[in-house]
Amino acid sequence: MPCPWRVVCLVFTALLIVPSLHGQGDLSRSYPTSHVPAPVELSPLPRPPRDVSLRLLPINIMDDQKNIWLFPGQLANGRHWVPTVAVVATTAGLIAADPYVAPAFNRTTAFHGFNQAFTSQVTGYEIIAIPTALYVVGLAGRASYMQKTALFAGEAIFDSEVIREAMNASTFRLRPSDVASQNIYSDTFFRSRIHSGSSFPSAHTIAVVSMATVIARRYSKHRWVPWAAYGLAGTIAFSRLTLLAHFPSDVFVGGALGYAIARYAVLQDP
Numbered sequence: 001m002p003c004p005w006r007v008v009c010l011v012f013t014a015l016l017i018v019p020s021l022h023g024q025g026d027l028s029r030s031y032p033t034s035h036v037p038a039p040v041e042l043s044p045l046p047r048p049p050r051d052v053s054l055r056l057l058p059i060n061i062m063d064d065q066k067n068i069w070l071f072p073g074q075l076a077n078g079r080h081w082v083p084t085v086a087v088v089a090t091t092a093g094l095i096a097a098d099p100y101v102a103p104a105f106n107r108t109t110a111f112h113g114f115n116q117a118f119t120s121q122v123t124g125y126e127i128i129a130i131p132t133a134l135y136v137v138g139l140a141g142r143a144s145y146m147q148k149t150a151l152f153a154g155e156a157i158f159d160s161e162v163i164r165e166a167m168n169a170s171t172f173r174l175r176p177s178d179v180a181s182q183n184i185y186s187d188t189f190f191r192s193r194i195h196s197g198s199s200f201p202s203a204h205t206i207a208v209v210s211m212a213t214v215i216a217r218r219y220s221k222h223r224w225v226p227w228a229a230y231g232l233a234g235t236i237a238f239s240r241l242t243l244l245a246h247f248p249s250d251v252f253v254g255g256a257l258g259y260a261i262a263r264y265a266v267l268q269d270p
Contacts, residue, residue, distance in 0.1 A: 050266075050267065050268050051148075052148050052151045052152050052155065053148075053151065054151070057151060057154075057155060060155055060266070061155055061158060061159060064155070064159045064261070064265045064266060065159065065162060067265055068159065068163060068261065068265055087253075087256050090252060091249055091252060091253055091256075094247075094248050094249035094252050095247075095249045097248065097249075098185060098188075098247040098248060098249055099185035099186045100185075101247075101248050102176045102185050102241075102244075102247050102248070103183065103185060105176070105241055105242055105244060106176065106244060111242040114239065114242060115239065115242055115243050118235065118236065118239035118242075118243075119243070120204065120243065120245060123204055123208070123236045123239060124204065126208075126232075126236070127157070127204065127207050127208050127211060127236075130153070130211065130215075131150040131151075131153040131154050131157070131211060132150070134146055134147075134149055134150035134153070134215075135147055135150035135151065135154075138150060145218075149214065149215060149218045149219070152214045152218065152266055152267060153210075153211045153214040153215060155266050156210035156211060156213070156214050156258075156261060156262040156266045157207045157210055157211055159210070159261050159265060159266060160206040160207055160210040160257065160258050160261050160262070161203070161206070161207060163206070163257060163261065164201055164203050164206050164207075164254070164257075167200060167201060168198035168199075168200065168201075168203075169198065171189055171190065171198060171200045172189070172190050172191065172192040172193075172197075172198045173188050173189045173190075173191070173192060173198055173199045173200040173247075173250070174188040174191045174192050174197070174199065175192075175197060175199040175244065175245055175246065176199075176244040176245070176246065176247060177243075177244040177245065178192070178197065188247070199245065199246050199247065199250050200247075200249070200250050200253065201246075201250050201251075201253035201254035201257060202237070202240050202245070202246040202250045202251045202253075202254035203254070204236055204237070204239075204240055204245075204254075205233075205236070205237040205240060205246070205250070205251050205254030205255050205258065206253075206254035206255070206257050206258040206261075207258065208232070208233045208236045208237065208258070209233045209237070209254065209255045209258030209259055209262070210257075210258035210259070210261055210262040210266075211229075211233075211258075211262070212229035212230050212232065212233035212258075213229075213258065213259050213262035213263055213267075214262050214266065214267060215229045216229040216230060217262075217263065217267060217269060218267075233255075237251050237254070237255060238251075
């Protein structure tokens with residue numbers, strides 16, 4: 001699959017073949033050098049932009065999932081090691097720092113008002129409402145580009161949630177709110193007794209970042225759109241920390257995966 005911060009370059013080069021020689025003898029006599037056409041490099045054919053529709057959506061999702069789950073094969077072939085190592089190393093560092101950072105949000109009341117405005121339920125509704133509203137407005141105004149943006153955003157959210165569910169089910173990490181009363185923030189993996197309580201990675205973060213990435217890149221010509229999209233995504237991601245719903249490493253991994261899945265698997269951007 002395409003991964004975080006990777007660029008796949010396919011360059012096809014061809015040489016024009018000198019026409020067959022007639023007769024025998026030295027090439028310079030039969031065909032003077034000045035008359036032999038120089039090799040010409042052919043530019044790669046531009047890849048058509050990916051399309052999406054209600055009919056194509058299931059096909060796109062199956063293609064996305066195949067690329068995502070086959071990503072380890074790309075690593076085995078020596079590709080994308082630099083961004084992968086960077087993400088893994090950052091995640092490892094944040095996991096080590098989680099026991100020291102997470103308690104700070106438990107000891108403060110500074111975010112009381114903020115938490116009331118950005119509850120888990122409210123932000124969850126916002127993540128669903130934004131692409132839905134885009135699609136309805138685009139449909140009403142016959143704006144196909146807006147409709148496709150909404151469908152791409154929905155596709156990105158669905159792809160991200162599949163990966164998140166698999167990771168939650170395999171890590172069973174406790175949430176900060178689960179351990180706040182005991183004040184034991186280390187050794188949190190494989191401790192949650194229920195799947196819904198697993199916090200690695202953050203569901204809200206991976207969903208909102210994947211949605212924001214689609215909107216930001218599809219409307220990148222409007223400078224305010226990326227700022228608004230990623231600003232909202234960052235605010236929701238931060239609320240996961242202040243609500244004691246996730247550790248910093250949960251949020252980081254959710255953001256990295258959401259961005260990579262939306263940009264490289266869904267939009268297939270270079």
